[in-house]
Amino acid sequence: MLGILKALQTTLKAALRRPVTVQYPTEKKVLPHRSRGLPVLLWDFDINEPFCTGCQVCARYCPVDCMTVTMKDNPNYAAGKSKRKKIVDRFYIDYARCMRCDICVEVCNFDAIVMNNTWEGVELSRYDRQELVMDLPALLRQSKSGELETPFREPMGVAHSGWAPKMDEEEAAAAEAASATRHHGTSPDAPTSPEQPTDPTAEGEAEKEGGEG
Amino acid sequence: MFLAFVSDNPWLEAMARLGIIALLVPVGVIMLTWVERKVIGRLQMRLGPMRVGPYGLLQGFADTIKLLTKEDVRPDTADRWTFELAPFVIVVPVIMALVALPFTADLFVSNLTLGLFYIVAVSGLSIVGFVMAGWGSDNKYALLGAVRAAAQLISYEIPLVMAVLAVAMLPQSLNLAEIVTGQEDTPNIAYQSLAFLIFAISGTAELYRPPFDIPVAESEVVGGPTVEYSGIRWSMFQLGEFVSMVIISILGSLIFLGGWQWPWSMFDQSVPVAGQVVTMLAKTSLFIFFFMWVRVSLPRLRIDQMMSFCWQLLLPFAFLQIIINGLVLVYDWPNETLVLLSGAAAAGALYLTYRAARMSGVRYQPGYQQVGSVL
């Protein structure tokens, strides 16, 4: 009998705890900074073109072959505005196939693809499965409109993948300095300790854009 | 009272009272489903229904509308009249039992002298409905479930009736209003704790609530007696279950908790109707909360464990309570001895339940070790 009384007591005490329900979709929980949605492409605001050059490394490393990428000659390069010789022509990701493994983000040499850490990256109900195949404008949309301000960029240093893109000396020095001071994987919302920059992702992006520009 | 304008003609008065019950009962049951979902949700650390209406208040109405508009399916080979009449045979006796229940001193349909006897007799008719549902479904598993349901209902009817009769022995009347007025100083729960325990447990079993819900939860596992029903017929089963829950709760608060007049009668106050209604509501909700609380906390018993619990534990103790009451009445002992005797017997019943549960399920095998604490 005592066990039953204890079970009853446990249930009653549980009624005094706060309910855990988050009433989606009127309330949504705050997604952490590193939350992995589905991949999206990033837009380079300095030059007004995507970062992606269409090199197909991500498509090759994708375990489920969900990406199709083609490249073309970059008209901005011919006009002297950009350092990218080739630019992405067409880019299709089949969101229905993507398993969100993050390998495409890891292997990208140009930091052009990133996992969407907003709610739009996970709210993907469609009536027709064909609508889940995302083309280039759909993939660039969130970054272009500025919604994707703080994507999670994990470090792509030499120690990690054994390869780094060719950079000239000032770029290399700047990247060294950045990786020395930057604490890898910091969330901009986390409590910062005194010796760290407050928004390392923005600083890293600024470094990169300053280096490439 | 408020029905003064029709009080001349007894037929019209009866119709008016019945009409009030007919209106209030469905709405009450619908709100009760909302209450159950909310209470169970809170006990499980979650909100209940929140979307339909403010705080989900209209959830029951939405469910009812959905059930009423569903297609009324009947298996082709089912026995037509048995199948279609079964829900009615379950619901009608239950509502008939409402006729004899006094909600307050004046709010009742008919205050029968044999009120308790009538209620007990009428609520036993539902068993036929379950067997009809199982047989008429032309489904092996429905029949199996129905036979088990009938077995459980018949078995647990006996301790329930014994407990209730034991309580009726004290005021020596079966009239519910007299039983309530007999509890002016102390409610019967103090004198008849064993009967209260047996009443609560048998009541849970009568209602097919967990932990005694294996016949109806067989819908998850095999089939229950209600497996072939849909739409309005299924909603009648639910109606029957919830109205029975209300009846047992009201019965319990009348005969054990002192009805509408305790604790006010201790101070010799006479309470207006509204106060009586509030008191009865409060006591009834205690019972209803108890049923929902137990539902959330205890898993279900196996059918043979349930049967052995009834016949080997509840029934002897129910007889014991009657014998104790009889002794007190015959030898004219003061009522306070009942507190001791009944309390001791209740403690004995609880201890035996504890022992049975701790030792049960252990099948003696060669090499088996003594059960105890495992670590």
Add this chain to the structure above:
Amino acid sequence: MILTIDGELVVDVDPVIGYMHRGNEKLPENCDYRQVIGYHDRTDYLAQFNTEHCYVEAVERLAGIKAPERAEYIRVILAEMNRIASHLMFFGAFGTDIGLFGTSFMYAFRDRETIQDFFEEITGERMMYNYFRPGGVAWDLPDNFHERCTQVLAAVKLGIDQLDGLMMENEVVLARCRGLSQVTQEDGINWGLSGPMLRATGLKHDLRRAEPYSIYDRFEFDIPTGRQGDVYDRLVVRLEEMRQSVRIVEQALEEMPEGPIMAEGLKRVLRVPAGETYMRVESPRGEYGVYLVSQGSDKPWRHKVRGASFSNLSALRAMSVGNYVSDVIIILGSIDIVLCEVDR
């Protein structure tokens, strides 16, 4: 599952498996070593860090890589928290099996969600983490890891006590589960049981002690065992394992050093020298093993997965013949199978 019954007694049980088969062993033969990690997440979808741990340790053994200290500590912390999450899921599902109206499910999942949110802050995913890599882990932990981990542990301890109070001493649970399908120690070994099912029979066999891998030999923890091997003993063993996992995580949190999280000098494309190895870990279900054969290329030649649930499920017939039908459901629930491990 095809049950042959005689009235209420079960005469024969025949589990029909194979409906979840997805080629978990063949498809990795076309994937390089980093892409295979995702397959392990999906093999045992409740204990993903444990399966990933097994696989990356197997690759590291073959390739001769040693993961740095910090990576090892991170792996142990995450694997143990995943063990807690898996056992919580077991309690939730088991409570529903025996008839608790979803209560244990809600209690267990409240804390499981806490752990999953915590994992989301680290890796980005709530279930399929793909976080361990041969040579270390993918990226470093966030700054507030210590505080968050302590918070999560406090919530989990409260949740374990709540489940304990709800189910462990409940007389109805005892009446249903005590003495059901008792398994002796010899039978446990003969039938190939492992994990909590074997420990419930009384044998103190835990791969973290018997063949310590990673850094488990540095931590102090007890191995809970049962006495009769019945369903109730399995419940108790899993509950106590959760408490021991909390202990391990607390110790690891204190000792975790700073440092690199990836081994030095790794090439971009990992080519593993020819060889074969069998690596096994103690997953929440039992012994999870990966047999890896490499022929020197960047893709595995043969990748075999030994799923614990497959071997545990094969004992279902011996355990349930002679019991009632409603008991067979409880026995099946107590084995704690994950279908993807059974069918791969």
